[in-house]
Every structure is written in structure tokens, then in C-alpha cells.
Amino acid sequence: MNPHFVFNALNSVQDLILQKDIRNSNIYLGKFADLMRQTLDYSQKNTISLNQELDTIKLYLELEKLRFGEEFSFEISSTLDAEELQNKSIPSLLLQPYIENAIKHGLLHKTGDKKLTINITKVNNKLQIAILDNGIGREQSKVINARREQNHTSFAMKANEQRLKLVKESLDIDISLEIIDLQPSGTKIQFTFN
Amino acid sequence: MKTIKAIIIDDEEGARRLLKNALEEHNTNVEVLQTCANVPEGVLAINQLEPDVVFLDIEMPMYSGLELLGFFKEISFEIIFVTAYNQYAVQAFEVSAIDYILKPIRLDKLESAIEKLRARLAIPNMSKKLETLKSNMSSDRIEKIAVPVSDGLIFIKVSEICHIEADGSYSTLSLLHGNDILVSKKLKYFEAILEDNTDFYRVHRSNLVNIQNIQKYNRHESNVLMENGSIVKVARDNKAAFEKRLKALHT
Numbered sequence: 001m002n003p004h005f006v007f008n009a010l011n012s013v014q015d016l017i018l019q020k021d022i023r024n025s026n027i028y029l030g031k032f033a034d035l036m037r038q039t040l041d042y043s044q045k046n047t048i049s050l051n052q053e054l055d056t057i058k059l060y061l062e063l064e065k066l067r068f069g070e071e072f073s074f075e076i077s078s079t080l081d082a083e084e085l086q087n088k089s090i091p092s093l094l095l096q097p098y099i100e101n102a103i104k105h106g107l108l109h110k111t112g113d114k115k116l117t118i119n120i121t122k123v124n125n126k127l128q129i130a131i132l133d134n135g136i137g138r139e140q141s142k143v144i145n146a147r148r149e150q151n152h153t154s155f156a157m158k159a160n161e162q163r164l165k166l167v168k169e170s171l172d173i174d175i176s177l178e179i180i181d182l183q184p185s186g187t188k189i190q191f192t193f194n
Numbered sequence: 195m196k197t198i199k200a201i202i203i204d205d206e207e208g209a210r211r212l213l214k215n216a217l218e219e220h221n222t223n224v225e226v227l228q229t230c231a232n233v234p235e236g237v238l239a240i241n242q243l244e245p246d247v248v249f250l251d252i253e254m255p256m257y258s259g260l261e262l263l264g265f266f267k268e269i270s271f272e273i274i275f276v277t278a279y280n281q282y283a284v285q286a287f288e289v290s291a292i293d294y295i296l297k298p299i300r301l302d303k304l305e306s307a308i309e310k311l312r313a314r315l316a317i318p319n320m321s322k323k324l325e326t327l328k329s330n331m332s333s334d335r336i337e338k339i340a341v342p343v344s345d346g347l348i349f350i351k352v353s354e355i356c357h358i359e360a361d362g363s364y365s366t367l368s369l370l371h372g373n374d375i376l377v378s379k380k381l382k383y384f385e386a387i388l389e390d391n392t393d394f395y396r397v398h399r400s401n402l403v404n405i406q407n408i409q410k411y412n413r414h415e416s417n418v419l420m421e422n423g424s425i426v427k428v429a430r431d432n433k434a435a436f437e438k439r440l441k442a443l444h445t
Contacts (some may be wrong), residue, residue: 008297010210144256
């Protein structure tokens with residue numbers, strides 16, 4: 001989790017406080033606390049249930065929504081039933097860095113509606129998780145990063161790649177990752193659990 | 195107390211409102227003339243309204259706050275960064291910001307930044323420049339420097355610099371990796387920024403070298419071979435002092 005997110009989320013809560021919106025200040029402070037608690041807890045674990053992962057992601061996205069306002073929306077949909085979501089275990093906090101990436105590099109730079117979609121399906125009895133954003137896409141993002149920083153190396157993406165490798169070696173969970181450029185703009189990240 | 199005219203540039207509506215509320219509720223005597231959601235909007239507002247100070251977020255869509263200065267030939271306003279990180283803090287000083295405020299905003303920190311700003315606005319232009327240099331020097335060791343180029347700023351790791359060569363009112367940065375960078379700043383400028391960095395040594399009137407990136411010192415030829423293959427002359431008059439400096443590396 002990017003420290004930038006943590007402080008921006010707190011800043012959004014501070015905005016509610018200064019607006020004297022006590023009810024929402026409490027709600028979002030609670031969400032923030034839950035997110036921190038879960039993140040600290042799950043980061044000690046190798047795997048958690050898909051259900052737990054999605055709950056965490058939901059909190060994270062709700063806080064991002066508070067920050068970005070009306071223009072930002074998200075949707076999490078699943079064709080799996082409640083039992084399947086409960087029983088399926090996945091590497092803990094697998095999705096968050098990819099979602100953060102989609103927001104930071106794709107959606108942040110986009111004007112107008114910013115949408116993030118998470119689709120969970122089963123294809124040939126294999127679990128598939130897709131993260132879609134309607135942001136500016138990889139090509140444009142590269143241009144911005146190149147201009148801003150001369151030697152931009154995508155640290156997060158490298159760390160993510162290594163994680164998938166480690167997960168395969170140590171947990172024997174084989175996850176393949178596909179990145180697809182969307183039309184007219186946006187990016188899709190698709191995990192397949194082999 | 196004179197009213198300070200301010201502009202806020204932040205992409206998040208909540209963050210803009212928060213800062214405006216904080217400034218107003220705290221009787222800081224700061225008037226927010228306009229709030230802007232991105233750098234280009236901010237540039238327009240600054241040109242139009244001529245504020246005393248710009249409260250500037252760093253991480254924003256398209257243009258980061260650090261790129262704002264690239265839009266101006268002359269800076270007639272002060273900058274206070276308002277940001278969620280502190281990794282840019284040193285760079286913030288590098289682009290002559292008075293202060294930076296971390297999010298979430300602590301009101302005492304905001305007040306002290308405004309006090310600093312008041313003090314700064316009271317002194318005339320020339321002495322301001324000197325103060326900027328001073329704050330550069332007293333800040334922690336700089337790891338990256340911001341270099342103005344035609345279309346913005348680029349950030350260069352100090353450890354990547356082999357040597358900086360003067361060329362009239364320009365300087366050429368010769369790097370460990372990648373192409374040379376021509377900058378319209380005098381060598382003196384870099385010398386001032388890097389003054390508290392003991393790795394940099396002025397071997398010649400026209401060259402500042404990074405001692406960490408020297409491959410070989412040739413006494414007879416009176417030059418140094420840098421890690422990137424370039425050769426830099428060492429002035430005869432400087433040889434003794436330079437050798438003394440090199441020796442200090444081994445002890």
C-alpha cells in the first residue's frame with residue numbers, strides 16, 4: 001500500500017471534520033481503521049479467502065471514492081456463490097497493488113468519469129479475476145512518467161511480478177497474469193488461477 | 195496585518211476545500227483568490243491574479259506540482275507545498291518553496307508556514323535568493339536535484355552525475371548512464387546546491403567533478419578519467435588541494 005494513499009485518506013477524513021460532518025467523519029474513520037487492521041492482519045498471512053480479499057478491496061475503494069468524489073465509481077461483480085468465495089483461498093492482498101496502480105497511473109490522469117471494475121468468474125473451472133479501468137492506458141501513462149522522472153522504473157510492477165513467482169514457488173499457487181489494452185482507452189489486468 | 199493573496203492548486207476537491215476552510219477559520223489573514231484543479235489552470239490563475247503565495251499539491255494528473263515552475267520565466271510568487279508525502283521535501287526546497295505542509299494538515303504547521311511566508315514577503319527580492327540557497331545548504335544531504343529543461347523539470351540522482359562542465363551561462367551534466375544534459379544554469383548554481391556534498395570538487399574553473407565517479411586520476415597529465423569514460427582536466431593550481439581531498443577518501 002502506497003503511503004501516499006494513507007495520508008490522502010486521512011486528509012479526506014480531515015476535510016469531513018472541518019466541514020463538521022460528524023456522521024461521515026465517524027463512518028470513514030471507521031473504514032480507515034478497518035482497512036488498516038485488515039491490511040496489518042492479512043500481511044502476516046500467506047493466503048486469505050477471496051471473500052476477505054474483496055472486503056478489504058471494497059474498503060480501499062470506498063476511501064478512494066471519498067477522495068476522488070463523484071467522478072470516481074467502482075463495481076465488484078462475481079459469478080461465484082457465497083460459499084465458493086468463502087472457500088477459495090488466494091495469496092493475501094494480491095489485488096490491491098494492481099488496483100492502486102490502475103488508479104495512480106490510469107484513472108488519476110483521466111478527466112471525466114473514472115471507473116474501476118472487478119469481475120470474478122470461472123472459466124473452464126479456473127478462477128479468473130479481472131481488474132478493468134477506463135483510464136488513459138499504458139502508452140499515455142508511460143509518456144507522463146517519462147516526462148516527470150528521467151529514470152522511471154516501475155517499482156510496484158516489478159515487485160508484483162516477483163510476488164507471483166514467489167507465490168508459485170512457495171505456496172504452489174500458479175497464477176498467470178495478462179495485461180490487455182482496452183478500447184477506446186483503459187487497461188485490463190487478468191489473473192487466471194491455473 | 196496585510197492580507198496575503200493566495201491560490202490553491204490541488205486536484206482533489208476535498209483537499210482544496212479543507213485548506214481553504216483551515217485558512218479561513220484560523221484567521222490567518224490569507225485570502226484565497228481562487229482554487230484550481232490542475233497545473234495549467236493554476237498557471238492561468240497566477241498570471242491573472244498575481245498571488246503572493248501558491249499552495250501547491252505535488253501528485254496531480256498530467257502535470258505534477260513540481261512542474262509548475264517550468265511554466266514561468268520569472269517567479270513572482272512564493273510556494274508552499276501541501277502534500278501527502280515527504281519524499282519530495284528536499285526537492286521542494288530545491289524549487290525554492292518556503293515550506294511544505296504534510297497531509298493531513300496540522301493547524302500549527304500551517305500557522306508556522308504562514309508566519310515564515312509573512313517574514314519572507316517583507317524582504318526584498320535579492321535577499322530572498324540568498325535565503326533559498328541557505329535553506330538548501332542546511333537541509334539534509336540532497337539525493338536528487340531538480341534540473342530545469344525546456345519542457346519542465348527533470349530529476350537527477352546526485353550519484354549519477356560524473357561531472358558538470360561550464361559553458362558560458364550554460365552547464366552540461368555528464369551522467370553515469372544516458373546522454374549529457376544541457377542546462378541553462380551557470381556552474382555556480384550547481385556548486386551552490388551541492389556545496390554541502392563533499393563528493394563534489396571543483397577541479398577546474400569550468401568543471402565540478404563527483405569524486406565517487408572517478409575511475410582514474412592521472413597525475414602527470416593532470417586529469418581524471420570518469421566512470422563514463424570522459425576525461426576532465428584538473429587545474430595545476432588545484433592539484434595539491436585535490437590530491438589532499440582524494441587522500442581523505444582512503445582514511
